[in-house]
Amino acid sequence: MKTTTVFSKNCRANTRYVLNPGGTRSSKTVSLMQIAYLIALKNKDKPITCTVASETMPHMKKGAMKDFYDFLNNENIYVPGSQNKSDFFYTVGKAKIEFMSVDSPDRVHGPSREYLFCNEIQNWKYETFFHMAQRTSCRIYADWNPTHEFFIYPEYINNPQYAEDITVIKSNIFDNQFCPESIKKDVLLRAERDANYKRVYLDGEIGSIEGLVYPNFHLCDSIPQSVRNISYGLDFGFNHPTVLVKIGIDNNAKRVYVQELCYLSEMLNSDISQALAGAGIRKRSDEIFADSARPDSIEELYRMGWNIKGVGAKHVVDEINMIKEYDLFVTKDSLNGIKELRSYSWKTDKNGMILNEPVKFQDDFVDAMRYGIIPKIRNGYKLSFI
Numbered sequence: 001m002k003t004t005t006v007f008s009k010n011c012r013a014n015t016r017y018v019l020n021p022g023g024t025r026s027s028k029t030v031s032l033m034q035i036a037y038l039i040a041l042k043n044k045d046k047p048i049t050c051t052v053a054s055e056t057m058p059h060m061k062k063g064a065m066k067d068f069y070d071f072l073n074n075e076n077i078y079v080p081g082s083q084n085k086s087d088f089f090y091t092v093g094k095a096k097i098e099f100m101s102v103d104s105p106d107r108v109h110g111p112s113r114e115y116l117f118c119n120e121i122q123n124w125k126y127e128t129f130f131h132m133a134q135r136t137s138c139r140i141y142a143d144w145n146p147t148h149e150f151f152i153y154p155e156y157i158n159n160p161q162y163a164e165d166i167t168v169i170k171s172n173i174f175d176n177q178f179c180p181e182s183i184k185k186d187v188l189l190r191a192e193r194d195a196n197y198k199r200v201y202l203d204g205e206i207g208s209i210e211g212l213v214y215p216n217f218h219l220c221d222s223i224p225q226s227v228r229n230i231s232y233g234l235d236f237g238f239n240h241p242t243v244l245v246k247i248g249i250d251n252n253a254k255r256v257y258v259q260e261l262c263y264l265s266e267m268l269n270s271d272i273s274q275a276l277a278g279a280g281i282r283k284r285s286d287e288i289f290a291d292s293a294r295p296d297s298i299e300e301l302y303r304m305g306w307n308i309k310g311v312g313a314k315h316v317v318d319e320i321n322m323i324k325e326y327d328l329f330v331t332k333d334s335l336n337g338i339k340e341l342r343s344y345s346w347k348t349d350k351n352g353m354i355l356n357e358p359v360k361f362q363d364d365f366v367d368a369m370r371y372g373i374i375p376k377i378r379n380g381y382k383l384s385f386i
Contacts, residue, residue, distance in 0.1 A: 044093025233372025
């Protein structure tokens with residue numbers, strides 16, 4: 001079985017709480033999914049339950065659950081008859097590994113279990129973690145990117161009453177010998193110019209949420225059907241993702257809804273056209289707004305029949321401020337977009353002072369979002385269109 005040092009450290013931990021703050025791609029989640037399986041295997045003759053919990057079900061399906069089944073398939077130990085795809089659990093003998101989200105009170109206050117695996121708890125509420133922990137009889141594992149100080153630090157890690165009950169395992173990309181060199185390069189390049197990113201995603205230390213461009217956005221299940229003001233935003237990419245988003249605007253309630261429809265690299269214009277069709281966008285009628293820096297791509301897609309227009313990107317800060325006059329809602333299945341929004345920040349100078357310019361890195365979703373929103377809410381603002 002392919003394992004990392006993070007896996008080994010978690011295996012040796014024997015406290016009630018095993019906490020894993022760490023940087024991106026350090027193998028935290030994969031290691032914990034391996035441990036969940038081994039616990040079930042060791043207890044296959046007992047009716048125990050290992051619960052894997054995440055913020056939302058879309059996040060779970062593309063995160064911890066995917067890591068779990070990828071691990072089983074890579075090791076050729078997956079048993080099709082053991083997976084319940086409708087109720088989201090996997091059995092090993094009498095033992096069960098279940099997957100759930102914590103965005104509903106009835107799930108949080110539901111049945112008890114022996115082992116709990118909490119995925120990315122920096123996005124959880126304290127009460128949610130507390131009630132889940134109170135329904136767990138043996139051991140609690142948790143992982144997170146330490147983007148900011150949240151409840152786990154004052155309530156548990158820095159609480160002397162828990163001193164004997166907690167193991168803290170910090171990790172980064174260098175703890176994962178299987179991390180691709182291309183990923184390491186991306187992380188190291190950003191770490192060179194973003195001190196807060198380096199602290200969180202490379203060093204695994206507590207960062208700061210000060211300076212986020214969109215600090216207050218909300219998650220929703222979908223864009224309400226009552227919202228009729230619909231448009232689409234498109235950010236071109238090739239070596240970085242091409243992103244397509246659906247925008248819904250409720251001007252009366254001052255709300256903007258955003259849904260991620262496509263987030264893929266190495267897309268040609270023909271691929272983009274297929275993505276537009278696959279998203280149910282209607283040719284000649286549905287409005288698509290894209291970065292005017294790619295007039296050739298815009299013209300080619302227009303000739304294919306798409307109602308696509310170029311939007312200038314010369315007034316980024318003004319446009320951000322316009323969007324922030326609305327309450328921003330992002331659908332729970334917009335996983336890449338949510339990740340971008342939670343790290344999209346303003347630049348800082350050498351003294352740590354926040355500048356009036358966003359960091360130009362991992363901003364494909366937020367750019368596509370801006371392209372789709374601004375033409376619909378500009379109301380007198382002068383924008384440059386091609």
